[in-house]
Amino acid sequence: MAFVFGDFFFLGSVFLNCRVGKTSLMNQYVNKKFSNQYKATIGADFLTKEVQFEDRLFTLQIWDTAGQERFQSLGVAFYRGADCCVLVYDANVMKSFDNLNNWREEFLIQASPSDPDNFPFVVLGNKIDVDGGNSRVVSEKKARAWCASKGNIPYFETSAKDGTNVEEAFQCIAKNALKSGEEEEIYLPDTIDVASSSQQRSSGCEC
Template structure:
């Protein structure tokens, strides 16, 4: 986490369901490696917080990017499609791959956030992953925060990223105590 007075920059890696950030925010930069890169400005208390969000768009080739891509991450957002069981079942793989590649100093307390996306599809009638199942998964991973969103309909996305920022900032404060 880099700070300049009351300005904070947080690097957030998004793994899982394809192209989450791209659907919500205007693409500001397309990295040569193919990940979408956007920034989101927030104000939390008296701080100006910039989330630098790297979204791999769920592409398998990012599994082999190695430590360079993950280095310096302040938070990892795991995303799955509530209508796609396979996207939920791969969360453990994404979670462990992130920990392996990023190699954070305190993996048990590294800030993760889970987002269940596409709640808008068919009015929720196609849903195959219940929110309780997702919350149980979060509990097993150290009670990580969980949000349900529709990036397409812009439902709860800002709240989720607000939660990402708060989780990351509170984690940083605990580590600096």
């Protein structure tokens, strides 16, 4: 979630959907590591990474939310204050793609952004490496058409395993979060007291 502490801007991004490689994408981007072992996210987890834009240092805080239905009630605690929402689906599982609209609507309801029509989303079609691409059931054309119908959401096809487009996707996510974070009022989590040191602060991405 987005808050400011000292000279560091924390920009929150939330990843949604179930068993589509969200955690692996985060680990590939932040730690340059990949594991074939699947471990379900319980509730939510997050990683941070420092990124630099225009000679300013930012800390991107990436929240990995559980995709299982029984954890959806926890969403509001993690969605509020986010600067960008990342919708991830498995290119080899049609149901995960069909769920994108539900996850998008659920996020907007629970996050309650001040300008829902213009809140930044990014869509990632992950696991394009599986079986050399022969197992995929969601075409790039279909995915791009869906993104276009939702206001030209930026779209990337990724592989958390071999790193394809992971860096490029996160650069876009970070820039969308940065733009949103500068326009929105800063969100200060109740559990962190930074009052004494805090300060004011498409089709495709302009990356």
